[in-house]
Amino acid sequence: xxxxxxxxxxxxxxxxxxxxxxxxxxxxxxxxxxxxxxxxxxxxxxxxxxxxxxxxxxxxxxxxxxxxxxxxxxxxxxxxxxxxxxxxxxxxxxxxxxxxxxxxxxxxxxxxxxxxxxxxxxxxxxxxxxxxxxxxxxxxxxxxxxxxxxxxxxxxxxxxxxxxxxxxxxxxxxxxxxxxxxxxxxxxxxxxxxxxxxxxxxxxxxxxxxxxxxxxxxxxxxxxxxxxxxxxxxxxxxxxxxxxxxxxxxxxxxxxxxxxxxxxxxxxxxxxxxxxxxxxxxxxxxxxxxxxxxxxxxxxxxxxxxxxxxxxxxxxxxxxxxxxxxxxxxxxxxxxxxxxxxxxxxxxxxxxxxxxxxxxxxxxxxxxxxxxxxxxxxxxxxxxxxxxxxxxxxxxxxx
Numbered sequence: 001x002x003x004x005x006x007x008x009x010x011x012x013x014x015x016x017x018x019x020x021x022x023x024x025x026x027x028x029x030x031x032x033x034x035x036x037x038x039x040x041x042x043x044x045x046x047x048x049x050x051x052x053x054x055x056x057x058x059x060x061x062x063x064x065x066x067x068x069x070x071x072x073x074x075x076x077x078x079x080x081x082x083x084x085x086x087x088x089x090x091x092x093x094x095x096x097x098x099x100x101x102x103x104x105x106x107x108x109x110x111x112x113x114x115x116x117x118x119x120x121x122x123x124x125x126x127x128x129x130x131x132x133x134x135x136x137x138x139x140x141x142x143x144x145x146x147x148x149x150x151x152x153x154x155x156x157x158x159x160x161x162x163x164x165x166x167x168x169x170x171x172x173x174x175x176x177x178x179x180x181x182x183x184x185x186x187x188x189x190x191x192x193x194x195x196x197x198x199x200x201x202x203x204x205x206x207x208x209x210x211x212x213x214x215x216x217x218x219x220x221x222x223x224x225x226x227x228x229x230x231x232x233x234x235x236x237x238x239x240x241x242x243x244x245x246x247x248x249x250x251x252x253x254x255x256x257x258x259x260x261x262x263x264x265x266x267x268x269x270x271x272x273x274x275x276x277x278x279x280x281x282x283x284x285x286x287x288x289x290x291x292x293x294x295x296x297x298x299x300x301x302x303x304x305x306x307x308x309x310x311x312x313x314x315x316x317x318x319x320x321x322x323x324x325x326x327x328x329x330x331x332x333x334x335x336x337x338x339x340x341x342x343x344x345x346x347x348x349x350x351x352x353x354x355x356x357x358x359x360x361x362x363x364x365x366x367x368x369x370x371x372x373x374x375x376x377x378x379x380x381x382x383x384x385x386x387x388x389x390x391x392x393x394x395x396x397x398x399x
Contacts, residue, residue, distance in 0.1 A: 024076075025076065025302065025305035025306055026076055026077040026271075027073055027076035027077060027078045027271065027272075027273070027301060027305065028077075028078065028079070028271055028272050029078055029079065029080045029081070029082070029272050030069075030070075030073045030078050030080075030081050030082070030272070030273060030274070030275065030301075031081075031082045031084060031272075031273070031274035031275070031284075031285050032066070032069065032070070032081060032082070032083055032084070032274070032275050033047075033084055033085055033086065033088075033274065033275070033276045033277045033285070034060075034066070034083055034084070034085055034086070034088040034090075034091045034094070034097070034277060035056070035057075035060055035085045035086040035087070035088065035090055035091055035277050036048065036049045036053075036056055036085060036086045036276075036277050037049050037050065037051050037052075037053050037056055037057065037085070037086045037087070037090055038050075038051060038085060038086045038087040038090070038113075039051045039087050039090060039113070039115055039116070039152065039155070040087070040113055040115075040139075040150040040151070040152050040155055041150065041151040041152055042139065042149060042150055042151065042178075043151065043221070043224050043225070043228065044149075044178065044180060044210045044224075044225050044228045046210070046211040046212060046213050046214055046225070046286070046344065047085075047086065047213070047214065047215075048085075048086055049086065051087075051090060056277070059277070059278045060091075060277045060278060061275075061277065061278065061279050063093040063096060063097065065279065066093075066097050067097065067100050069275055069279075069296060069301065070097070070100060070101050070104065070106070071104065072300055072301040072302065073106070073301060074104040074105070074106055075302075076301055076302060076305065078106060079106060079107060080106060080107040080108070080109055080131070080132065081101050081106050081107070081108055081109070082108075082109040082110075082111065083097070083098070083101075083108055083109070083110050083111070084110075084111035084285070085111070085277075086277070087112065087113055087115070087116070088110065088111070088112060089112055089115075089116035089117070089121070090116065095120070095121070095124060098110075098124070098130075099124070099128065102128050102130075102131070106131075107130065107131030107132050108130040108131060108132065109130065109132040109133075109135065110130055110132075110134045110135065111135050111137075112134065112135070112136060112137075112162075113136065113137055113139075113150075113155075113159060114136045114158075114159050114162030114163055114166070115155060115158040115159050115162055116158070116162070117161075117162035117165055117166060118162075118165065119165065121165075122165045122166060122168075122169040122171055123169070125166075125169070125171045126169050126170075126171060129171075129172075133172045133173050133174045133199060134166065134171065134172070134173040134174070135173070135174055135175075135176065136162075136163070136173055136174070136175050136176075137175075137176055137177075137178055137207070138159075138175050138176065138177045138178070138190065139155075139159075139177075139178055139180070139183065140156070140182060140183040140186060141183065141186040141189045141190055141193065142156070142186070143156040143157070144182070145182040145183040145186055146159065146183070148182035148183075149178065149180045149182050149183060167197075167198070170198070172198075172199045173199065174199065174201050174205070175190075175194055175197070175201075175204075175205070176204075176205035176206065176207055177190045177194075177204070177205070177206050177207065178206075178207040178210075179206050179207060179208050179230060179238065180228055181228065184230075187206070187238075190204065191204050202242075202244055203241065203242040203244050203245045206238055206239075208229075208230045208235040208238055208239065209229065209235065209336065209355075209356070209359065210225050210228055210229055211225075211286060211341070211344055212225055212226070212344040212345055213225075213344065214285075214286050214287070214288040214340070214343070214344045215288050216288075216343075216344065216347060222344075226355075229355060232355060232358035232359045232361075232362045233362045235359055235362070236359060236362035236363045236365075236366055237366070239363060240363060240366050240367070246367070247391075249334075249363070249367060250367065250389045250390060250391045251391050252333065252334075253333070253334065253367065253369070253386055253389055254386055254387075254389055254391045256333040257330055257331065257332065257333050257334065257382070257386055258330055258332060258333075258382075259327060259328050259329060259330055259332060260326060260327060260329070260332035260337075261327055262316045262317045262322075262323060262327045263313070263314075263315070263316060263317075264312075264315040264316060264317055264339050264349055264350060265283070265312045265313055265315060265339065267284075267338065269283035269284055269287070269309070269312055269339075271305070271309075272284070273304070273309070275296065276288075276293075279295060279296045279297050280293040280294065280295055280296070281293060281294040281295075281296055281301065281304045281308075283309065283312060283339075283340075284340055286338075286340035286341065286344065287339060287340035287343060288343070288344075289339075289343045289349070292312075294308045294309075315349075317349075317350035318350065319348065319350040319351055319352075321351065321352050322350040322351065322352055324377070325352050325357075325375075325377045326350075326352050326377070328377050329376045329377040330376055330377075330379060330382035330386075331360045331361070331364055331369075331376045334360050334363055334364060335356055335357065335359075335360035336353075336356050336359075336360070337352060337353055337356050337357065337360075341353045341356060360376070361375070361376060364376060367389070368385075368389070369382075369385050369386070369389075
């Protein structure tokens, strides 16, 4: 029997709902990019357009169109919607779209820089919680470093005000720090501050791998983003900087490592899709290749799932370097190689991304899976190496 939880939601057993009993396609979750415009001008960003970009504004979905998309997602069983951008809070109808989504029983995961969080928003979050922690990207611990990253005077003060309002009203949020040249020395300061928050993430989250422009719209910007990336060995040290992370990776590797084969989309792209600001449904937020998106002005999410994206799961790599390396490399899962990354880097779907390969190999060496100079695609006894990882399970067996 349904059970009333509070004045805005009812708890049900999902396996007893008609939708989940049927053989109709289901959408597990949906990302929606409410706008590509942003009130920051970060040079490392793979998507942002200026806040006052009138061309972008004129092409964005209207409130009614977004409500139609969200309603279709609910009909397909989506339990969560991630609202992102750009900066989603630039949309004057954000509150209307948020409330519409929550009234459908869908959790909202909000990605924001916190600069436009005000008392009206926190009052709403207090009355009708998102259902997920708000996720905030941090660009520095001082006004100097923060604004050197955002290239926007006054942004640090607004960000701080947003954080303080969330803390005052006890609205749960998590923070992640984009490590860039202006702020990388502030990493210990961030860790100390993050650990003192009411809802600390353990370990703290750092962004060390910046994606190129997915629309391939600026070769100059892409060259700059490459220069901002942290060297692979240093990035691996940051990722595996705590014993907790090391143990998590041991557990992950023991269950999810192995060669990817030649299938391009083993991730099941399409079942968890993304609708961009202009109404195009994409396999994920990063993959913006023409021909691999579906214009929702011409159809519905149901049609996407039944007629357009099923073919993705049968697409196979043909690039010889991919077949000789990625397809037989056991670091699949640890490595972020995917069609979206290949597309943004090279304009293909199956070219190995060198910096991702270097990062995965650096992590594997720190975990003891590879020796110096070894290439994972040449390793034949990878199952044995994974079995020897000191996971909590086999540590108990040793004891």
